Amino acid sequence: MSGAKLLTEKWPVLGRHKQAAVWLQIWADLGRAPRTIDAYARGLTEYLQLCERDDIDPVTANRAHIAIYVRELTSRPHRRGANVVAIDSGSGLSNATIQQRLVPVRLFYDFLIEEGLRASNPVGRGRYTPGRRAGVQQRGLVPRLTKLPWIPSEQQWLRILEVARSEPVRNRVMLALAYDAALRREELCSLRTDDVDPAHRTLRIRAETTKNRLERVVPYSASTGVLLSQYLTHRAQVSRARGPLFLSESRRNHGQPLSLWTWSKVVRRIALASGVERLSTHTTRHLCLTDLARIGWEVHTIAAFAGHRHTDSTLQYIHLSGRELADKLARGMEHIHAWRIQALTSIDGTETDR
Known part of the structure; x- marks a missing residue:
């Protein structure tokens, strides 16, 4: 069917x-x-x-x-x-x-x-012209609000980590990979055992699991690698079969692939227990990309890491990090400071000459 x-x-x-x-x-x-x-x-x-x-x-x-x-x-x-x-x-x-x-x-x-059943689109932003990608652009029916992604503060993140420490090893490694490799929920839950390369500490994100059907290879840190190794030892007790990396351990679905909804419930439970109710399965991805922008990664590098087809999506993390504004402010303040010092010293020198 x-x-x-x-x-x-x-x-x-x-x-x-x-x-x-x-x-x-x-x-x-x-x-x-x-x-x-x-x-x-x-x-x-x-x-x-x-x-x-x-x-x-x-x-x-x-x-x-x-x-x-x-x-x-x-x-x-x-x-x-x-x-x-x-x-x-x-x-x-x-x-x-x-x-x-x-x-x-x-x-x-x-x-x-x-299909020739209508001449115009009552929802369209412009006139529809067959064979043309875009017509005359008009204002949308509903104003579009563009918001920056929400990320937790340092205090909120520490509360999340405190709760996560008591989670089973599977949930902890999933949370670590979700942040470390900036994975979307479906990308994380769809990982397979042969997608992991422990020798090079990389993950292969298959095209069919991504939002825009772009395959990519992303690294993960050494500390996440230690946690992943612990989980693989634990996973062997649930199932030795190759296939989905993360397995359910419930009585009803024991050994079956972990579903998207189960992972969402895990994250929701952590959110409620930590008091950070805005935490979602996408928060770790937002936080990782923002952190990369903060430490100076270029926009095209972040886009490749995140699996963005266009850099428009990536730019929001640059804006959220405040990196460019901070750099401009620092350069501007440095210039102003130098000018003030020069002005003060010249005044001082003039007064001395007198």
């Missing part, structure tokens, strides 16, 4: 709209990651449910109908309620989440235009 078929069973509204089901199947056939397909299906489902509720034909919907959907997104209470850390929209859904919800709707209308 195809991934798109499974999604239409999970969200029946997609099956009631032929074009939506076809659009999803095309993305699945093009080899998009299952999580991407799932996110597209979820976002389009919410929009189609609103269309059915308000008796709107999604094929002929206009900008006013999209505005109704945006209004609902900006006023919808978040399902996590009081657990939400940052509420950008003022009601519940963050600005980034709202932007994410609009992506599949915009892509769906691009598809309808390509």
Whole structure:
């Protein structure tokens, strides 16, 4: 059974709209990651449910109908309620989440235009011209807020480490690798035994596990290598089979690959126990890249290490580290200081001459 078929069973509204089901199947056939397909299906489902509720034909919907959907997104209470850390929209859904919800709707209308079922995209930022990559750029429906990634303070990090020390060796080495190699959650949980090269202390991050399908090789430190060696000895007691590096040790899934959700629960538990509730599976990656910027790594080197296709994503860590601003301030202050000293000494000399 195809991934798109499974999604239409999970969200029946997609099956009631032929074009939506076809659009999803095309993305699945093009080899998009299952999580991407799932996110597209979820976002389009919410929009189609609103269309059915308000008796709107999604094929002929206009900008006013999209505005109704945006209004609902900006006023919808978040399902996590009081657990939400940052509420950008003022009601519940963050600005980034709202932007994410609009992506599949915009892509769906691009598809309808390509199929000749529409002349324009009610979500698009510019006019759609077949065969052209971009049209006339206009302001987006929802202002995009660009925030720097959150990283813990030194005190918060020490509290996190204090709690992490009592974790099993598997969780400790995963936390160490997540920081040391700036790994995303899926990259970390998808590591296999043959991805590790202890002789050179490197990890191979396979293309199929990365966000942008770029394979890379990253180093890890000697201290992390010691912890990894301890874990490999422990892992042999769970399973001697080669394959996924990190295994579940629960009764129900003993010896099975550790799931993304299990790792998320581990990090969430550490966050609550340490009192640093903003800690997430991505925090260690943000912290590592910011630290690399702080110690003077060049932007292209950080981009290669992080697996960024473009340096635009990398620049936020340079900004977060404050390195360039600090350097400019230091150079500026040095010049000002030298000028003041020179001025003072010349005044002093003039007075002496008199």
